[in-house]
Amino acid sequence: MAKLFRAAIMGPPGSGKGTISKRIAQSFGLQYLSSGHYLRESIAANTEAGVLVKTYVEKGMLVPDHVMTRLMLPKLEQLSSHSWLLDGFPRTLAQALALNNLYQLDLVISLNIPYETLRERLSNRWIHPASGRVYNMGFNPPRVQGKDDITGESLIQHDDDKPEALMARLRHYKDVAKPVIDLYKSQGILHSFSGTETDRIWPYINSLLSTKMHTQPLDARQSQTP
Numbered sequence: 014m015a016k017l018f019r020a021a022i023m024g025p026p027g028s029g030k031g032t033i034s035k036r037i038a039q040s041f042g043l044q045y046l047s048s049g050h051y052l053r054e055s056i057a058a059n060t061e062a063g064v065l066v067k068t069y070v071e072k073g074m075l076v077p078d079h080v081m082t083r084l085m086l087p088k089l090e091q092l093s094s095h096s097w098l099l100d101g102f103p104r105t106l107a108q109a110l111a112l113n114n115l116y117q118l119d120l121v122i123s124l125n126i127p128y129e130t131l132r133e134r135l136s137n138r139w140i141h142p143a144s145g146r147v148y149n150m151g152f153n154p155p156r157v158q159g160k161d162d163i164t165g166e167s168l169i170q171h172d173d174d175k176p177e178a179l180m181a182r183l184r185h186y187k188d189v190a191k192p193v194i195d196l197y198k199s200q201g202i203l204h205s206f207s208g209t210e211t212d213r214i215w216p217y218i219n220s221l222l223s224t225k226m227h228t229q230p231l232d233a234r235q236s237q238t239p
Protein backbone atom coordinates (compact mmCIF):
# COMPACT_ATOMS: atom_id res chain seq x y z
CA MET A 14 0.00 0.00 0.00
CA ALA A 15 1.29 3.45 -0.96
CA LYS A 16 2.60 5.55 1.85
CA LEU A 17 0.31 8.53 2.41
CA PHE A 18 1.49 11.73 4.00
CA ARG A 19 -0.73 14.67 4.92
CA ALA A 20 0.68 18.08 5.70
CA ALA A 21 -0.38 21.72 5.95
CA ILE A 22 1.56 24.94 5.77
CA MET A 23 0.54 28.06 7.72
CA GLY A 24 1.84 31.59 7.87
CA PRO A 25 0.76 35.17 7.27
CA PRO A 26 0.28 36.51 3.74
CA GLY A 27 3.67 36.85 2.08
CA SER A 28 5.42 34.43 4.43
CA GLY A 29 6.39 32.19 1.51
CA LYS A 30 3.78 29.44 1.82
CA GLY A 31 3.23 29.24 -1.93
CA THR A 32 6.95 29.42 -2.74
CA ILE A 33 7.85 26.72 -0.22
CA SER A 34 4.86 24.56 -1.14
CA LYS A 35 5.99 24.51 -4.74
CA ARG A 36 9.40 23.26 -3.64
CA ILE A 37 7.85 20.63 -1.36
CA ALA A 38 5.51 19.42 -4.11
CA GLN A 39 8.42 19.15 -6.55
CA SER A 40 10.85 17.49 -4.14
CA PHE A 41 8.48 15.11 -2.39
CA GLY A 42 5.71 14.53 -4.94
CA LEU A 43 2.88 15.73 -2.71
CA GLN A 44 -0.30 17.05 -4.33
CA TYR A 45 -0.50 20.73 -3.55
CA LEU A 46 -3.85 22.34 -2.78
CA SER A 47 -4.00 26.10 -2.19
CA SER A 48 -7.36 27.34 -0.90
CA GLY A 49 -6.79 30.86 -2.26
CA HIS A 50 -5.90 29.54 -5.69
CA TYR A 51 -8.83 27.13 -5.70
CA LEU A 52 -11.23 29.93 -4.72
CA ARG A 53 -9.88 32.24 -7.41
CA GLU A 54 -10.22 29.44 -9.97
CA SER A 55 -13.85 28.87 -8.95
CA ILE A 56 -14.53 32.60 -9.23
CA ALA A 57 -12.94 32.80 -12.68
CA ALA A 58 -14.92 29.76 -13.86
CA ASN A 59 -18.11 31.36 -12.49
CA THR A 60 -19.14 28.12 -10.78
CA GLU A 61 -21.94 28.16 -8.21
CA ALA A 62 -19.35 28.10 -5.45
CA GLY A 63 -17.38 30.81 -7.24
CA VAL A 64 -20.35 33.17 -7.29
CA LEU A 65 -20.92 32.51 -3.59
CA VAL A 66 -17.34 33.15 -2.47
CA LYS A 67 -16.62 36.07 -4.79
CA THR A 68 -18.08 38.75 -2.52
CA TYR A 69 -15.95 37.62 0.42
CA VAL A 70 -12.68 37.21 -1.48
CA GLU A 71 -13.08 40.56 -3.22
CA LYS A 72 -13.39 42.32 0.13
CA GLY A 73 -10.48 40.39 1.61
CA MET A 74 -12.88 38.77 4.09
CA LEU A 75 -12.65 35.14 5.14
CA VAL A 76 -15.13 32.88 3.40
CA PRO A 77 -17.50 31.42 6.06
CA ASP A 78 -16.29 28.15 7.59
CA HIS A 79 -19.21 26.01 6.43
CA VAL A 80 -18.70 27.17 2.83
CA MET A 81 -14.96 26.55 3.01
CA THR A 82 -15.28 23.05 4.44
CA ARG A 83 -18.00 22.18 1.93
CA LEU A 84 -15.58 23.13 -0.84
CA MET A 85 -12.31 21.76 0.48
CA LEU A 86 -13.29 18.45 2.06
CA PRO A 87 -14.77 16.92 -1.13
CA LYS A 88 -11.69 18.14 -2.99
CA LEU A 89 -9.55 16.25 -0.50
CA GLU A 90 -11.71 13.20 -0.89
CA GLN A 91 -10.80 13.18 -4.59
CA LEU A 92 -7.18 13.05 -3.48
CA SER A 93 -7.72 10.31 -0.91
CA SER A 94 -5.18 8.00 -2.52
CA HIS A 95 -2.52 10.74 -2.67
CA SER A 96 -0.21 12.41 -0.24
CA TRP A 97 -1.02 16.09 -0.03
CA LEU A 98 -0.01 19.49 1.24
CA LEU A 99 -2.59 22.14 2.11
CA ASP A 100 -1.87 25.86 1.89
CA GLY A 101 -4.41 28.34 3.29
CA PHE A 102 -6.70 25.68 4.73
CA PRO A 103 -7.47 25.19 7.57
CA ARG A 104 -7.39 28.84 8.49
CA THR A 105 -9.75 28.87 11.49
CA LEU A 106 -10.26 26.54 14.44
CA ALA A 107 -13.66 25.44 13.06
CA GLN A 108 -12.00 24.46 9.76
CA ALA A 109 -9.19 22.64 11.58
CA LEU A 110 -11.66 20.65 13.65
CA ALA A 111 -13.73 19.74 10.56
CA LEU A 112 -10.55 18.55 8.82
CA ASN A 113 -9.45 16.68 11.92
CA ASN A 114 -12.66 14.64 11.87
CA LEU A 115 -11.62 13.17 8.53
CA TYR A 116 -7.83 13.22 8.40
CA GLN A 117 -5.07 13.17 10.98
CA LEU A 118 -2.34 15.47 9.67
CA ASP A 119 1.22 14.15 9.94
CA LEU A 120 2.88 17.52 9.98
CA VAL A 121 2.12 21.24 10.07
CA ILE A 122 4.68 23.83 9.04
CA SER A 123 4.27 27.32 10.50
CA LEU A 124 6.27 30.23 9.07
CA ASN A 125 7.19 33.20 11.29
CA ILE A 126 8.43 36.06 9.16
CA PRO A 127 9.02 39.63 10.43
CA TYR A 128 6.48 42.28 9.45
CA GLU A 129 8.97 44.43 7.55
CA THR A 130 9.96 41.46 5.38
CA LEU A 131 6.31 40.68 4.60
CA ARG A 132 5.62 44.28 3.66
CA GLU A 133 8.61 44.43 1.37
CA ARG A 134 7.80 41.12 -0.34
CA LEU A 135 4.12 41.80 -0.90
CA SER A 136 4.72 45.22 -2.37
CA ASN A 137 6.86 43.41 -4.99
CA ARG A 138 4.52 40.45 -5.54
CA TRP A 139 3.02 40.08 -9.00
CA ILE A 140 0.64 37.33 -10.01
CA HIS A 141 -0.52 35.65 -13.19
CA PRO A 142 -4.23 35.45 -12.30
CA ALA A 143 -5.20 32.55 -14.58
CA SER A 144 -2.58 30.10 -13.26
CA GLY A 145 -1.76 31.54 -9.82
CA ARG A 146 1.96 31.73 -10.74
CA VAL A 147 3.67 34.15 -8.37
CA TYR A 148 6.63 36.41 -9.13
CA ASN A 149 8.65 38.86 -7.10
CA MET A 150 10.43 41.73 -8.78
CA GLY A 151 13.57 41.05 -6.72
CA PHE A 152 13.49 37.37 -5.71
CA ASN A 153 12.06 35.59 -8.77
CA PRO A 154 11.31 38.15 -11.49
CA PRO A 155 9.54 37.18 -14.71
CA ARG A 156 11.78 36.88 -17.78
CA VAL A 157 9.94 39.80 -19.41
CA GLN A 158 8.88 42.56 -17.05
CA GLY A 159 5.13 42.49 -16.27
CA LYS A 160 4.53 39.27 -18.30
CA ASP A 161 3.95 35.65 -17.31
CA ASP A 162 6.87 33.35 -18.32
CA ILE A 163 4.66 30.62 -19.78
CA THR A 164 1.76 32.45 -21.46
CA GLY A 165 3.20 35.94 -21.93
CA GLU A 166 -0.02 37.35 -20.41
CA SER A 167 0.04 40.40 -18.17
CA LEU A 168 0.76 40.11 -14.45
CA ILE A 169 -1.33 41.90 -11.82
CA GLN A 170 -0.99 42.94 -8.18
CA HIS A 171 -3.62 42.01 -5.56
CA ASP A 172 -5.19 45.12 -4.05
CA ASP A 173 -4.81 43.65 -0.59
CA ASP A 174 -1.03 43.25 -1.07
CA LYS A 175 -0.75 47.02 -0.91
CA PRO A 176 0.76 48.33 2.36
CA GLU A 177 -2.42 50.06 3.64
CA ALA A 178 -4.33 46.77 3.76
CA LEU A 179 -1.46 44.66 5.01
CA MET A 180 -1.31 45.60 8.70
CA ALA A 181 -5.01 44.80 9.18
CA ARG A 182 -4.63 41.48 7.34
CA LEU A 183 -1.68 40.50 9.50
CA ARG A 184 -3.42 41.35 12.74
CA HIS A 185 -6.43 39.38 11.62
CA TYR A 186 -4.25 36.44 10.56
CA LYS A 187 -2.65 36.26 14.02
CA ASP A 188 -5.97 36.31 15.90
CA VAL A 189 -7.51 33.60 13.76
CA ALA A 190 -4.41 31.39 13.44
CA LYS A 191 -3.50 31.27 17.15
CA PRO A 192 -6.05 28.61 18.21
CA VAL A 193 -5.22 26.55 15.10
CA ILE A 194 -1.51 26.68 15.90
CA ASP A 195 -2.26 25.79 19.54
CA LEU A 196 -4.29 22.78 18.39
CA TYR A 197 -1.47 21.43 16.22
CA LYS A 198 1.07 22.16 18.95
CA SER A 199 -1.01 20.09 21.38
CA GLN A 200 -1.06 17.26 18.83
CA GLY A 201 2.75 17.40 18.63
CA ILE A 202 2.80 17.96 14.85
CA LEU A 203 3.64 21.67 14.66
CA HIS A 204 7.06 22.74 13.33
CA SER A 205 7.79 26.48 13.29
CA PHE A 206 10.42 28.21 11.16
CA SER A 207 11.57 31.80 11.53
CA GLY A 208 13.69 33.90 9.21
CA THR A 209 13.73 36.51 6.50
CA GLU A 210 14.82 34.38 3.54
CA THR A 211 13.06 31.41 2.02
CA ASP A 212 16.34 30.00 0.72
CA ARG A 213 17.69 29.79 4.28
CA ILE A 214 14.54 28.23 5.73
CA TRP A 215 14.10 25.71 2.92
CA PRO A 216 17.00 23.35 3.82
CA TYR A 217 15.50 22.85 7.30
CA ILE A 218 12.06 22.10 5.90
CA ASN A 219 13.59 19.82 3.30
CA SER A 220 15.44 17.81 5.91
CA LEU A 221 12.42 17.68 8.26
CA LEU A 222 10.24 16.28 5.48
CA SER A 223 12.89 13.80 4.39
CA THR A 224 13.00 12.46 7.92
CA LYS A 225 9.26 12.47 8.57
CA MET A 226 8.23 10.99 5.25
CA HIS A 227 10.58 8.07 5.62
CA THR A 228 10.06 7.23 9.26
CA GLN A 229 6.30 6.91 9.54
CA PRO A 230 5.32 3.61 11.08
CA LEU A 231 3.14 1.51 8.77
CA ASP A 232 0.27 1.36 11.30
CA ALA A 233 0.12 5.13 11.49
CA ARG A 234 0.06 5.38 7.71
CA GLN A 235 -2.81 2.92 7.38
CA SER A 236 -4.91 4.61 10.02
CA GLN A 237 -4.76 7.87 8.05
CA THR A 238 -6.58 6.42 5.09
CA PRO A 239 -10.23 7.43 5.50
Ligand SMILES: Nc1nc2c(ncn2[C@@H]2O[C@H](COP(=O)(O)OP(=O)(O)O)[C@@H](O)[C@H]2O)c(=O)[nH]1
Pocket residue numbers: 024025026027028029030031032033134135137138139147148149150151152153209210211212
Ligand atom coordinates in the same frame (compact mmCIF):
# COMPACT_ATOMS: atom_id res chain seq x y z
N1 LIG B 1 12.85 38.83 -1.47
C1 LIG B 1 12.30 37.66 -1.22
N2 LIG B 1 11.08 37.37 -1.70
C2 LIG B 1 10.55 36.16 -1.44
C3 LIG B 1 11.23 35.19 -0.65
N3 LIG B 1 10.43 34.09 -0.56
C4 LIG B 1 9.30 34.37 -1.26
N4 LIG B 1 9.38 35.60 -1.81
C5 LIG B 1 8.40 36.34 -2.61
O1 LIG B 1 7.50 36.94 -1.66
C6 LIG B 1 6.16 36.95 -2.17
C7 LIG B 1 5.26 36.17 -1.19
O2 LIG B 1 5.58 34.78 -1.27
P1 LIG B 1 4.40 33.69 -1.42
O3 LIG B 1 5.05 32.37 -1.57
O4 LIG B 1 3.44 34.14 -2.46
O5 LIG B 1 3.74 33.83 0.06
P2 LIG B 1 2.33 33.34 0.65
O6 LIG B 1 1.39 34.52 0.61
O7 LIG B 1 2.63 32.94 2.07
O8 LIG B 1 1.87 32.18 -0.20
C8 LIG B 1 6.23 36.34 -3.57
O9 LIG B 1 6.33 37.42 -4.50
C9 LIG B 1 7.51 35.50 -3.54
O10 LIG B 1 8.09 35.38 -4.84
C10 LIG B 1 12.53 35.52 -0.15
O11 LIG B 1 13.21 34.75 0.55
N5 LIG B 1 13.00 36.76 -0.45
Ligand SMILES: Nc1ncnc2c1ncn2[C@@H]1O[C@H](COP(=O)(O)OP(=O)(O)O)[C@@H](O)[C@H]1O
Pocket residue numbers: 025026027048049050052069070071073074075076077081100101102103104105108
Ligand atom coordinates in the same frame (compact mmCIF):
# COMPACT_ATOMS: atom_id res chain seq x y z
N1 LIG C 1 -9.30 28.74 4.60
C1 LIG C 1 -9.94 29.87 4.23
N2 LIG C 1 -11.02 30.29 4.92
C2 LIG C 1 -11.68 31.41 4.55
N3 LIG C 1 -11.35 32.17 3.50
C3 LIG C 1 -10.28 31.78 2.77
C4 LIG C 1 -9.51 30.63 3.10
N4 LIG C 1 -8.50 30.51 2.21
C5 LIG C 1 -8.61 31.55 1.37
N5 LIG C 1 -9.68 32.32 1.70
C6 LIG C 1 -10.15 33.53 0.98
O1 LIG C 1 -9.36 33.69 -0.19
C7 LIG C 1 -8.61 34.90 -0.15
C8 LIG C 1 -7.21 34.69 -0.73
O2 LIG C 1 -6.54 33.69 0.02
P1 LIG C 1 -4.97 33.47 -0.12
O3 LIG C 1 -4.61 33.31 -1.55
O4 LIG C 1 -4.61 32.39 0.84
O5 LIG C 1 -4.37 34.87 0.28
P2 LIG C 1 -3.82 35.50 1.60
O6 LIG C 1 -2.89 34.50 2.25
O7 LIG C 1 -3.11 36.64 1.00
O8 LIG C 1 -5.01 35.87 2.43
C9 LIG C 1 -8.60 35.29 1.33
O9 LIG C 1 -8.48 36.68 1.49
C10 LIG C 1 -10.00 34.81 1.76
O10 LIG C 1 -11.00 35.68 1.32
